[in-house]
Amino acid sequence: MSTVRIPPVLRENTGGSRSVEVTGGTVTEALEDLFARHPALRDRVTTDGQLSGFINVYVNDRDVRYRDGLATSVGPEDTIILLPAMAGGARQA
Amino acid sequence: MTDQPNRTFREVTAAEAVGLAREGYRVIDVREQNEWDAGHVAGATLVPLRELPERIAEVAPDRAAPLLLHCAVGARSGRAAAYLTQLGYTDVVSLKGPIDHWKQQGGPWEEPAQLLSPGQQRRYARQVLIPEIGQEGQRRLLDAKVLLIGAGGLGSPIALYLAASGVGTIGLVDDDVVDESNLQRQVLHGVDRLGMRKVDSAELTLRGLNPETVVTKHVERLMADNVERLIAGYDVIVDGTDNFDTRYVLNDAAVKLRKPVVHGSIYRWDGQVTTFVPFDGPCYRCMYPTQPPAELAPACSVAGVLGVLPGIAGMLQANEVFKLVLGVGETLAGRLLMFDAMGTTFDEVRIWRDPACPACGEGAATAATTPEPANVASAVGA
Numbered sequence: 370m371s372t373v374r375i376p377p378v379l380r381e382n383t384g385g386s387r388s389v390e391v392t393g394g395t396v397t398e399a400l401e402d403l404f405a406r407h408p409a410l411r412d413r414v415t416t417d418g419q420l421s422g423f424i425n426v427y428v429n430d431r432d433v434r435y436r437d438g439l440a441t442s443v444g445p446e447d448t449i450i451l452l453p454a455m456a457g458g459a460r461q462a
Numbered sequence: 463m464t465d466q467p468n469r470t471f472r473e474v475t476a477a478e479a480v481g482l483a484r485e486g487y488r489v490i491d492v493r494e495q496n497e498w499d500a501g502h503v504a505g506a507t508l509v510p511l512r513e514l515p516e517r518i519a520e521v522a523p524d525r526a527a528p529l530l531l532h533c534a535v536g537a538r539s540g541r542a543a544a545y546l547t548q549l550g551y552t553d554v555v556s557l558k559g560p561i562d563h564w565k566q567q568g569g570p571w572e573e574p575a576q577l578l579s580p581g582q583q584r585r586y587a588r589q590v591l592i593p594e595i596g597q598e599g600q601r602r603l604l605d606a607k608v609l610l611i612g613a614g615g616l617g618s619p620i621a622l623y624l625a626a627s628g629v630g631t632i633g634l635v636d637d638d639v640v641d642e643s644n645l646q647r648q649v650l651h652g653v654d655r656l657g658m659r660k661v662d663s664a665e666l667t668l669r670g671l672n673p674e675t676v677v678t679k680h681v682e683r684l685m686a687d688n689v690e691r692l693i694a695g696y697d698v699i700v701d702g703t704d705n706f707d708t709r710y711v712l713n714d715a716a717v718k719l720r721k722p723v724v725h726g727s728i729y730r731w732d733g734q735v736t737t738f739v740p741f742d743g744p745c746y747r748c749m750y751p752t753q754p755p756a757e758l759a760p761a762c763s764v765a766g767v768l769g770v771l772p773g774i775a776g777m778l779q780a781n782e783v784f785k786l787v788l789g790v791g792e793t794l795a796g797r798l799l800m801f802d803a804m805g806t807t808f809d810e811v812r813i814w815r816d817p818a819c820p821a822c823g824e825g826a827a828t829a830a831t832t833p834e835p836a837n838v839a840s841a842v843g844a
Contacts, residue, residue, distance in 0.1 A: 374809075377732045378765075387805070422752030430811045450811060452798075454706065454750040455727040455734055 371443050373403050374450045382409040391449075396426060397439040399449055414451060425452040471543040471554040476563035479530055482555060483569065487530040488522065492542045497534065503561075504570035511538045514545060525551045532557035532564070577601040582674075586628050594790045600628060604674075606787045609633040609696035611684055611712060613660040615772030616702030616726045616779065618650040623780045625668040625675040629787070632668065633678040633696055636660045647769040684708055689715040698786050699723045700779055702772075706753045713738065713746035717821045724782040726775045728767055733775035733801040736794045736813065737782045740822060743795035748816040748823075771803055 370390040375383050383389060389406060393399035400420075404411040414424050426433045427450040433441045443449060474482065483489055489506040491498060498508045509517050511533070522529060529551065531539040536558040543556040557564065565571050577597040583590065586600050595603075606629050610617045613636040621632055638660050640651045648660075655663040661679035668677050680692055684703070689711050693699050699721050701712055709725075716723045716738065723738045725746065738745050778799065785791040800809045817823050 377729050387802075421754075423750060423754035425750070425811075427811045430809075432812065432814060434816075435814055450809075452800075452811070453754050455729045455732070 371399055371445055372448045373399065374448060376451055376453055376455075378453060378455070379410060379413055379451065382413055383407045388448075394442060395439065396428065396433055396441050396443055396449060399443050400439070414453075423453055426450070427452065471547045471556060473536065473540065473558040474530075474555045476557065476559055476567045476569065479532070479555070479557045479564060480567045480569040482528070482530055485528075487528045487555065489530045489532065490521070490542075491533070492531055492538050493533050499574055501571065501573050503532065503564065504572040506532075511542055514542055518546065518549070522551070525549070526553060527551075528553040528555075530555050530557065532561060535560050578604075582628070585672075585674075589627060595788060599788045599790075602787055602789075603628050603784070604630045606698070607631040607633065607696045608698045608700060608783055608787075609635065609693055610700045610702065611635050611708070612702040612704075613648075613650060613664045614638070614644065614702065615647045615728065615767065616776045617664075617700070618648045619773045619776035620700055620702070620780045620783070621650060621664060621668060622671065623777065624783060625672045625677075627784070628672065629675060629783075631676045631678060631696075633680060633692075634661045634664055635680040635682065635684050635692055636664075637681050637683050647767065647772050649773070684712060686711050690719060693721050694719060696721065698783050700783060701725045702776070702779070709746055710753070714821050716740060717745050717826075722786050724779045724786070726772075726779045728771045728775050730766055731768055731771065731803040733771055733778075733803070734798055735775055735778045735782070735801070736798045737786070739786075739793065739795045744813045744815045745819060745822045747821040748819045749798065749813045751816070751819070768803055774801060774803065 370392055373389045373391055375387055375389060380387060389403055391399045391402040391406070393402050414421055420426065420439060428436070428441055428443055428447050433439065489503050491502055491506045491508045492511045492514065493508070494510050495508065502508070507521055509521055529546065531542050531554065533539040536556060539556040543554045546554045578586070578590070578600055582600065582604070589595050590597055590600050608624055608629055608631070610621055610632065613621065613634045617634065617636070621634065624632055640655045640658050640660055640663050642656060644651060645653065650667045651660065651663045659681060661681055665677040665679060668675055682688060684692060693715060699712065699716055701709060701723050703709060703712070712723065717740045720740045722740070723746070725736050725738060727734045736749070737743070782793055785793050796813055797810045798813050800811070815822065818825070820826055
Protein backbone atom coordinates (compact mmCIF):
# COMPACT_ATOMS: atom_id res chain seq x y z
CA MET A 370 0.00 0.00 0.00
CA SER A 371 1.23 3.46 -0.79
CA THR A 372 0.08 6.59 0.95
CA VAL A 373 -1.76 9.53 -0.59
CA ARG A 374 -1.41 12.78 1.34
CA ILE A 375 -4.67 14.74 1.24
CA PRO A 376 -4.32 18.54 1.16
CA PRO A 377 -6.38 20.53 3.67
CA VAL A 378 -8.88 21.86 1.12
CA LEU A 379 -9.81 18.31 0.07
CA ARG A 380 -10.11 16.74 3.50
CA GLU A 381 -13.84 17.30 3.66
CA ASN A 382 -14.01 14.74 0.84
CA THR A 383 -12.13 12.11 2.86
CA GLY A 384 -14.07 12.49 6.09
CA GLY A 385 -11.25 14.60 7.47
CA SER A 386 -8.50 12.06 6.81
CA ARG A 387 -5.11 13.60 6.12
CA SER A 388 -3.80 10.53 4.34
CA VAL A 389 -5.29 7.50 2.65
CA GLU A 390 -3.65 4.11 2.00
CA VAL A 391 -4.12 2.94 -1.58
CA THR A 392 -2.97 0.16 -3.92
CA GLY A 393 -1.71 0.53 -7.47
CA GLY A 394 1.56 0.36 -9.36
CA THR A 395 1.24 3.77 -11.03
CA VAL A 396 -0.09 7.18 -10.05
CA THR A 397 -3.18 6.57 -12.21
CA GLU A 398 -3.92 3.25 -10.52
CA ALA A 399 -3.32 4.69 -7.09
CA LEU A 400 -5.67 7.61 -7.78
CA GLU A 401 -8.34 5.26 -9.15
CA ASP A 402 -8.17 3.34 -5.91
CA LEU A 403 -8.35 6.62 -3.98
CA PHE A 404 -11.47 7.68 -5.91
CA ALA A 405 -13.04 4.28 -5.30
CA ARG A 406 -12.57 4.83 -1.57
CA HIS A 407 -13.63 8.49 -1.61
CA PRO A 408 -15.82 9.09 -4.69
CA ALA A 409 -16.36 12.79 -4.00
CA LEU A 410 -12.67 13.42 -4.60
CA ARG A 411 -12.86 12.52 -8.27
CA ASP A 412 -14.67 15.66 -9.33
CA ARG A 413 -12.51 17.86 -7.14
CA VAL A 414 -9.23 16.88 -8.74
CA THR A 415 -10.11 15.73 -12.25
CA THR A 416 -11.68 17.49 -15.20
CA ASP A 417 -13.06 15.40 -18.09
CA GLY A 418 -11.19 12.40 -16.79
CA GLN A 419 -7.85 14.24 -16.65
CA LEU A 420 -6.10 15.43 -13.54
CA SER A 421 -6.84 19.16 -13.20
CA GLY A 422 -4.02 21.51 -14.09
CA PHE A 423 -4.07 23.30 -10.76
CA ILE A 424 -3.25 20.14 -8.80
CA ASN A 425 0.39 19.23 -8.56
CA VAL A 426 1.16 15.57 -7.94
CA TYR A 427 4.36 14.48 -6.31
CA VAL A 428 5.68 11.01 -5.68
CA ASN A 429 7.72 11.55 -2.57
CA ASP A 430 9.36 14.92 -3.30
CA ARG A 431 9.30 14.63 -7.11
CA ASP A 432 6.76 16.34 -9.34
CA VAL A 433 5.37 13.71 -11.72
CA ARG A 434 5.33 16.32 -14.51
CA TYR A 435 9.09 15.87 -14.58
CA ARG A 436 8.90 12.07 -14.44
CA ASP A 437 6.42 9.94 -16.32
CA GLY A 438 3.29 11.93 -15.51
CA LEU A 439 0.42 9.81 -14.29
CA ALA A 440 2.23 6.71 -15.53
CA THR A 441 4.96 7.30 -12.93
CA SER A 442 5.44 4.12 -10.96
CA VAL A 443 4.55 4.00 -7.29
CA GLY A 444 5.95 1.53 -4.78
CA PRO A 445 4.49 0.41 -1.47
CA GLU A 446 6.82 2.71 0.49
CA ASP A 447 6.04 5.76 -1.63
CA THR A 448 3.96 8.76 -0.68
CA ILE A 449 1.83 10.54 -3.25
CA ILE A 450 1.22 14.18 -2.45
CA LEU A 451 -1.70 16.04 -4.02
CA LEU A 452 -0.99 19.73 -3.86
CA PRO A 453 -3.36 22.40 -5.08
CA ALA A 454 -2.17 25.99 -4.80
CA MET A 455 -3.10 27.64 -1.51
CA ALA A 456 -3.88 31.31 -1.48
CA GLY A 457 -4.44 32.29 2.12
CA GLY A 458 -2.77 35.30 3.60
CA ALA A 459 -3.69 38.91 4.10
CA ARG A 460 -6.97 40.16 2.70
CA GLN A 461 -5.23 42.53 0.40
CA ALA A 462 -5.32 43.52 -3.23
CA MET B 463 61.24 28.36 8.07
CA THR B 464 62.84 27.76 11.46
CA ASP B 465 61.24 27.52 14.87
CA GLN B 466 64.39 28.79 16.56
CA PRO B 467 64.68 32.53 16.27
CA ASN B 468 68.06 33.40 14.92
CA ARG B 469 69.73 36.18 16.91
CA THR B 470 71.27 38.03 14.03
CA PHE B 471 68.22 40.27 13.77
CA ARG B 472 67.35 42.84 16.36
CA GLU B 473 64.29 42.97 18.62
CA VAL B 474 63.12 46.44 19.49
CA THR B 475 60.67 48.02 21.90
CA ALA B 476 57.63 49.92 20.71
CA ALA B 477 59.29 53.24 21.51
CA GLU B 478 62.32 52.31 19.38
CA ALA B 479 60.12 50.95 16.63
CA VAL B 480 58.13 54.16 16.34
CA GLY B 481 61.42 56.03 15.96
CA LEU B 482 62.73 53.59 13.35
CA ALA B 483 59.53 53.87 11.35
CA ARG B 484 59.98 57.64 11.32
CA GLU B 485 63.54 57.16 10.07
CA GLY B 486 62.23 55.23 7.09
CA TYR B 487 62.01 51.58 8.15
CA ARG B 488 59.43 49.79 6.05
CA VAL B 489 56.74 48.28 8.33
CA ILE B 490 55.60 44.75 7.47
CA ASP B 491 52.67 43.27 9.38
CA VAL B 492 52.92 39.45 9.47
CA ARG B 493 49.54 38.89 11.13
CA GLU B 494 46.44 37.50 9.43
CA GLN B 495 43.93 39.42 7.35
CA ASN B 496 41.27 39.41 10.09
CA GLU B 497 43.73 40.89 12.58
CA TRP B 498 44.69 43.54 10.05
CA ASP B 499 41.03 44.35 9.46
CA ALA B 500 40.56 45.08 13.15
CA GLY B 501 43.14 47.90 12.93
CA HIS B 502 46.72 48.19 11.70
CA VAL B 503 49.83 50.35 11.53
CA ALA B 504 49.22 53.15 9.06
CA GLY B 505 51.35 52.67 5.96
CA ALA B 506 52.24 49.06 6.79
CA THR B 507 52.17 46.20 4.32
CA LEU B 508 50.29 43.02 5.22
CA VAL B 509 52.20 39.80 4.53
CA PRO B 510 50.88 36.98 6.75
CA LEU B 511 53.70 34.83 8.07
CA ARG B 512 52.80 31.75 6.05
CA GLU B 513 52.80 33.80 2.84
CA LEU B 514 56.19 35.34 3.54
CA PRO B 515 58.34 32.80 1.59
CA GLU B 516 56.20 33.25 -1.48
CA ARG B 517 55.78 37.01 -1.41
CA ILE B 518 58.84 38.59 0.17
CA ALA B 519 60.84 38.87 -3.07
CA GLU B 520 58.05 40.88 -4.60
CA VAL B 521 57.27 42.94 -1.47
CA ALA B 522 60.92 43.75 -0.59
CA PRO B 523 63.21 43.03 -3.53
CA ASP B 524 66.11 44.96 -1.96
CA ARG B 525 67.70 42.83 0.76
CA ALA B 526 69.54 45.80 2.20
CA ALA B 527 66.32 47.76 2.75
CA PRO B 528 65.53 48.47 6.42
CA LEU B 529 62.50 46.36 7.48
CA LEU B 530 60.47 46.57 10.69
CA LEU B 531 58.37 43.44 11.25
CA HIS B 532 55.55 43.19 13.72
CA CYS B 533 52.71 40.89 14.68
CA ALA B 534 50.45 40.91 17.78
CA VAL B 535 53.09 40.29 20.48
CA GLY B 536 56.38 39.56 18.72
CA ALA B 537 56.46 35.77 18.27
CA ARG B 538 55.49 35.52 14.62
CA SER B 539 57.50 38.60 13.68
CA GLY B 540 60.52 37.03 15.42
CA ARG B 541 60.22 33.94 13.26
CA ALA B 542 59.71 36.05 10.18
CA ALA B 543 62.76 38.18 10.97
CA ALA B 544 64.88 35.08 11.50
CA TYR B 545 63.75 33.70 8.19
CA LEU B 546 64.50 36.92 6.33
CA THR B 547 67.89 37.13 7.95
CA GLN B 548 68.66 33.63 6.70
CA LEU B 549 67.59 34.70 3.24
CA GLY B 550 70.19 37.42 3.38
CA TYR B 551 68.23 40.46 4.47
CA THR B 552 70.67 42.62 6.35
CA ASP B 553 68.62 45.19 8.22
CA VAL B 554 65.66 43.46 9.84
CA VAL B 555 64.16 44.36 13.21
CA SER B 556 61.23 42.78 15.01
CA LEU B 557 58.89 44.61 17.35
CA LYS B 558 58.80 42.83 20.71
CA GLY B 559 55.76 43.17 22.94
CA PRO B 560 52.08 43.87 22.39
CA ILE B 561 51.18 45.96 19.38
CA ASP B 562 49.07 48.11 21.74
CA HIS B 563 52.36 49.56 22.98
CA TRP B 564 52.96 50.89 19.47
CA LYS B 565 49.71 52.82 19.70
CA GLN B 566 50.54 54.02 23.22
CA GLN B 567 53.87 55.33 21.93
CA GLY B 568 52.04 57.41 19.36
CA GLY B 569 52.83 55.19 16.39
CA PRO B 570 50.64 55.85 13.37
CA TRP B 571 47.56 53.62 13.49
CA GLU B 572 44.59 53.12 11.23
CA GLU B 573 41.30 52.08 12.80
CA PRO B 574 38.98 49.88 10.74
CA ALA B 575 36.22 51.52 8.77
CA GLN B 576 33.22 51.78 11.06
CA LEU B 577 30.21 50.24 9.37
CA LEU B 578 27.97 50.72 12.39
CA SER B 579 27.47 53.58 14.81
CA PRO B 580 28.08 52.88 18.52
CA GLY B 581 24.31 52.79 19.03
CA GLN B 582 23.87 50.28 16.22
CA GLN B 583 26.67 48.15 17.60
CA ARG B 584 24.86 48.00 20.93
CA ARG B 585 21.40 47.40 19.51
CA TYR B 586 22.42 44.67 17.10
CA ALA B 587 25.22 43.19 19.23
CA ARG B 588 23.71 39.70 19.47
CA GLN B 589 23.43 39.23 15.73
CA VAL B 590 26.65 41.07 14.87
CA LEU B 591 28.36 38.35 16.94
CA ILE B 592 27.21 35.72 14.44
CA PRO B 593 30.10 35.07 12.03
CA GLU B 594 27.82 35.04 8.96
CA ILE B 595 26.47 38.47 9.86
CA GLY B 596 29.09 40.61 11.58
CA GLN B 597 29.24 44.36 11.00
CA GLU B 598 29.17 43.94 7.26
CA GLY B 599 26.02 41.82 7.33
CA GLN B 600 24.35 44.22 9.72
CA ARG B 601 25.21 47.04 7.37
CA ARG B 602 23.53 45.09 4.56
CA LEU B 603 20.41 44.70 6.68
CA LEU B 604 20.41 48.41 7.49
CA ASP B 605 20.71 49.24 3.80
CA ALA B 606 18.09 46.70 2.68
CA LYS B 607 14.66 47.61 1.37
CA VAL B 608 12.01 44.95 1.80
CA LEU B 609 8.44 45.23 0.50
CA LEU B 610 5.65 43.37 2.26
CA ILE B 611 2.50 42.81 0.25
CA GLY B 612 -0.07 42.94 3.02
CA ALA B 613 0.20 44.16 6.63
CA GLY B 614 -2.01 41.37 7.96
CA GLY B 615 -1.45 37.85 9.23
CA LEU B 616 1.82 37.06 7.49
CA GLY B 617 2.96 40.68 7.22
CA SER B 618 2.64 41.27 10.97
CA PRO B 619 5.27 38.88 12.32
CA ILE B 620 7.52 39.44 9.33
CA ALA B 621 7.50 43.23 9.76
CA LEU B 622 8.08 42.97 13.51
CA TYR B 623 11.18 40.81 13.14
CA LEU B 624 12.60 42.61 10.14
CA ALA B 625 12.28 45.94 11.97
CA ALA B 626 13.64 44.54 15.23
CA SER B 627 16.69 43.22 13.39
CA GLY B 628 17.39 46.54 11.74
CA VAL B 629 16.16 46.10 8.17
CA GLY B 630 16.46 49.70 7.04
CA THR B 631 13.35 50.18 4.94
CA ILE B 632 10.13 48.24 5.18
CA GLY B 633 7.49 49.01 2.56
CA LEU B 634 3.91 47.99 3.31
CA VAL B 635 1.26 47.61 0.61
CA ASP B 636 -2.18 47.51 2.22
CA ASP B 637 -5.35 49.56 1.84
CA ASP B 638 -7.33 47.82 4.56
CA VAL B 639 -8.26 49.00 8.07
CA VAL B 640 -7.87 47.10 11.33
CA ASP B 641 -10.85 44.94 12.20
CA GLU B 642 -11.50 43.17 15.47
CA SER B 643 -11.39 39.79 13.74
CA ASN B 644 -7.81 40.52 12.64
CA LEU B 645 -6.41 40.71 16.15
CA GLN B 646 -6.33 36.95 16.72
CA ARG B 647 -3.28 36.77 14.43
CA GLN B 648 -2.29 40.21 13.13
CA VAL B 649 0.01 41.09 16.00
CA LEU B 650 1.11 44.43 14.57
CA HIS B 651 -2.28 45.83 15.56
CA GLY B 652 -4.26 46.18 18.79
CA VAL B 653 -7.65 47.10 20.17
CA ASP B 654 -6.73 50.78 20.24
CA ARG B 655 -6.20 50.65 16.46
CA LEU B 656 -9.62 49.40 15.37
CA GLY B 657 -10.69 51.25 12.23
CA MET B 658 -7.20 52.65 11.67
CA ARG B 659 -5.44 51.97 8.40
CA LYS B 660 -3.25 48.93 8.81
CA VAL B 661 -0.23 50.69 7.36
CA ASP B 662 -0.62 53.50 9.93
CA SER B 663 -1.05 51.06 12.78
CA ALA B 664 1.95 49.09 11.53
CA GLU B 665 4.05 52.22 11.35
CA LEU B 666 3.23 53.11 14.98
CA THR B 667 4.15 49.64 16.20
CA LEU B 668 7.33 49.40 14.15
CA ARG B 669 8.48 52.88 15.14
CA GLY B 670 8.11 51.91 18.77
CA LEU B 671 10.18 48.80 18.14
CA ASN B 672 12.88 50.43 16.06
CA PRO B 673 12.79 54.16 15.24
CA GLU B 674 15.67 53.62 12.83
CA THR B 675 13.59 51.57 10.41
CA VAL B 676 11.91 53.64 7.72
CA VAL B 677 8.34 52.50 7.11
CA THR B 678 7.10 53.36 3.64
CA LYS B 679 3.34 53.18 3.37
CA HIS B 680 1.61 52.26 0.12
CA VAL B 681 -2.13 52.65 0.68
CA GLU B 682 -3.23 50.80 -2.42
CA ARG B 683 -3.93 47.37 -3.75
CA LEU B 684 -1.29 45.64 -5.77
CA MET B 685 -2.56 45.36 -9.35
CA ALA B 686 -1.21 44.97 -12.84
CA ASP B 687 -1.04 48.71 -13.42
CA ASN B 688 0.89 49.59 -10.25
CA VAL B 689 2.90 46.47 -9.47
CA GLU B 690 6.09 47.47 -11.25
CA ARG B 691 6.10 50.91 -9.68
CA LEU B 692 5.52 49.39 -6.24
CA ILE B 693 8.26 46.77 -6.36
CA ALA B 694 10.89 48.61 -8.42
CA GLY B 695 12.65 50.28 -5.49
CA TYR B 696 12.91 47.20 -3.28
CA ASP B 697 15.50 44.44 -2.93
CA VAL B 698 13.22 41.64 -1.73
CA ILE B 699 9.45 41.22 -2.01
CA VAL B 700 7.46 39.26 0.55
CA ASP B 701 4.18 37.88 -0.71
CA GLY B 702 1.45 37.27 1.82
CA THR B 703 -1.70 37.94 -0.18
CA ASP B 704 -4.78 35.78 -0.29
CA ASN B 705 -5.77 35.61 -3.92
CA PHE B 706 -4.32 34.07 -7.00
CA ASP B 707 -4.75 37.03 -9.33
CA THR B 708 -2.44 39.09 -7.15
CA ARG B 709 0.08 36.30 -6.86
CA TYR B 710 0.31 35.88 -10.62
CA VAL B 711 0.51 39.64 -11.21
CA LEU B 712 3.27 39.94 -8.63
CA ASN B 713 5.11 36.94 -10.01
CA ASP B 714 5.22 38.21 -13.56
CA ALA B 715 6.43 41.66 -12.55
CA ALA B 716 9.02 40.22 -10.16
CA VAL B 717 10.38 37.95 -12.90
CA LYS B 718 10.54 40.90 -15.27
CA LEU B 719 12.34 43.15 -12.75
CA ARG B 720 14.35 40.24 -11.31
CA LYS B 721 13.19 40.69 -7.75
CA PRO B 722 13.28 37.69 -5.41
CA VAL B 723 9.88 36.91 -3.91
CA VAL B 724 9.45 35.11 -0.61
CA HIS B 725 6.14 33.31 -0.83
CA GLY B 726 3.91 32.27 2.04
CA SER B 727 0.39 30.92 2.10
CA ILE B 728 -1.74 29.59 4.92
CA TYR B 729 -4.96 27.68 5.36
CA ARG B 730 -6.40 26.63 8.72
CA TRP B 731 -3.61 24.38 10.09
CA ASP B 732 -1.38 24.33 7.05
CA GLY B 733 1.24 26.61 5.61
CA GLN B 734 3.45 26.67 2.53
CA VAL B 735 6.62 28.69 2.11
CA THR B 736 9.09 28.98 -0.73
CA THR B 737 11.37 31.52 -2.35
CA PHE B 738 11.29 32.46 -6.00
CA VAL B 739 14.55 33.79 -7.39
CA PRO B 740 13.96 34.76 -11.02
CA PHE B 741 15.97 32.68 -13.48
CA ASP B 742 17.94 30.99 -10.69
CA GLY B 743 14.97 28.87 -9.69
CA PRO B 744 11.35 28.28 -10.59
CA CYS B 745 8.75 31.03 -10.40
CA TYR B 746 5.19 30.86 -9.17
CA ARG B 747 3.90 30.02 -12.64
CA CYS B 748 6.39 27.16 -12.95
CA MET B 749 4.95 25.71 -9.74
CA TYR B 750 1.27 26.39 -10.39
CA PRO B 751 0.66 26.98 -14.11
CA THR B 752 -3.11 26.93 -13.61
CA GLN B 753 -5.20 28.81 -11.11
CA PRO B 754 -7.55 26.68 -9.01
CA PRO B 755 -11.26 27.45 -8.89
CA ALA B 756 -12.42 29.75 -6.12
CA GLU B 757 -13.93 26.98 -3.98
CA LEU B 758 -10.54 25.34 -3.67
CA ALA B 759 -8.90 28.58 -2.61
CA PRO B 760 -10.97 30.18 0.10
CA ALA B 761 -9.60 33.22 1.95
CA CYS B 762 -8.91 33.15 5.69
CA SER B 763 -12.11 35.10 6.22
CA VAL B 764 -14.04 32.14 4.81
CA ALA B 765 -11.94 29.14 5.74
CA GLY B 766 -10.49 30.26 9.06
CA VAL B 767 -6.88 30.16 10.13
CA LEU B 768 -5.09 29.24 13.32
CA GLY B 769 -3.56 32.33 14.92
CA VAL B 770 -0.03 30.95 15.18
CA LEU B 771 -0.03 29.68 11.59
CA PRO B 772 0.88 33.02 9.97
CA GLY B 773 3.37 33.45 12.81
CA ILE B 774 5.13 30.22 11.91
CA ALA B 775 4.94 30.74 8.15
CA GLY B 776 5.89 34.39 8.56
CA MET B 777 8.98 33.55 10.60
CA LEU B 778 10.08 31.13 7.91
CA GLN B 779 9.57 33.90 5.35
CA ALA B 780 11.50 36.42 7.45
CA ASN B 781 14.33 33.90 7.69
CA GLU B 782 14.41 33.68 3.90
CA VAL B 783 14.58 37.48 3.68
CA PHE B 784 17.61 37.54 5.99
CA LYS B 785 19.47 34.98 3.90
CA LEU B 786 18.67 36.77 0.65
CA VAL B 787 19.86 40.10 2.03
CA LEU B 788 22.96 38.65 3.67
CA GLY B 789 23.81 36.38 0.75
CA VAL B 790 24.37 33.40 3.04
CA GLY B 791 22.91 29.94 3.50
CA GLU B 792 20.51 27.96 1.38
CA THR B 793 17.19 29.55 0.55
CA LEU B 794 14.01 27.65 -0.30
CA ALA B 795 14.51 28.41 -4.01
CA GLY B 796 13.44 25.22 -5.79
CA ARG B 797 11.82 23.76 -2.69
CA LEU B 798 8.31 24.14 -1.35
CA LEU B 799 8.20 23.75 2.42
CA MET B 800 4.90 22.52 3.79
CA PHE B 801 4.04 22.87 7.46
CA ASP B 802 1.21 20.95 9.11
CA ALA B 803 0.46 22.42 12.51
CA MET B 804 -1.95 19.61 13.42
CA GLY B 805 0.75 16.95 13.17
CA THR B 806 3.66 19.36 13.70
CA THR B 807 5.37 18.10 10.59
CA PHE B 808 7.48 19.77 7.94
CA ASP B 809 7.66 18.28 4.47
CA GLU B 810 9.17 19.59 1.30
CA VAL B 811 8.83 18.87 -2.37
CA ARG B 812 11.13 19.96 -5.13
CA ILE B 813 9.90 22.48 -7.64
CA TRP B 814 11.52 22.99 -11.00
CA ARG B 815 11.85 25.70 -13.55
CA ASP B 816 9.46 24.92 -16.35
CA PRO B 817 11.17 25.49 -19.72
CA ALA B 818 7.72 26.24 -21.13
CA CYS B 819 6.81 28.69 -18.35
CA PRO B 820 5.05 31.73 -19.83
CA ALA B 821 6.79 34.02 -17.32
CA CYS B 822 10.37 32.75 -17.04
CA GLY B 823 10.62 29.94 -19.62
CA GLU B 824 12.67 29.89 -22.78
CA GLY B 825 9.94 31.45 -24.88
CA ALA B 826 8.93 34.12 -22.38
CA ALA B 827 9.31 37.74 -23.41
CA THR B 828 11.06 38.71 -20.17
CA ALA B 829 13.50 35.84 -20.46
CA ALA B 830 14.30 36.76 -24.04
CA THR B 831 15.10 40.40 -23.24
CA THR B 832 17.14 39.79 -20.11
CA PRO B 833 20.31 37.85 -20.92
CA GLU B 834 22.11 37.44 -17.57
CA PRO B 835 20.75 35.41 -14.65
CA ALA B 836 20.10 37.43 -11.53
CA ASN B 837 22.64 37.17 -8.74
CA VAL B 838 20.76 37.47 -5.50
CA ALA B 839 23.64 38.47 -3.30
CA SER B 840 24.52 41.33 -5.60
CA ALA B 841 20.92 42.22 -6.32
CA VAL B 842 20.13 42.94 -2.71
CA GLY B 843 21.70 44.63 0.23
CA ALA B 844 25.03 45.70 -1.23
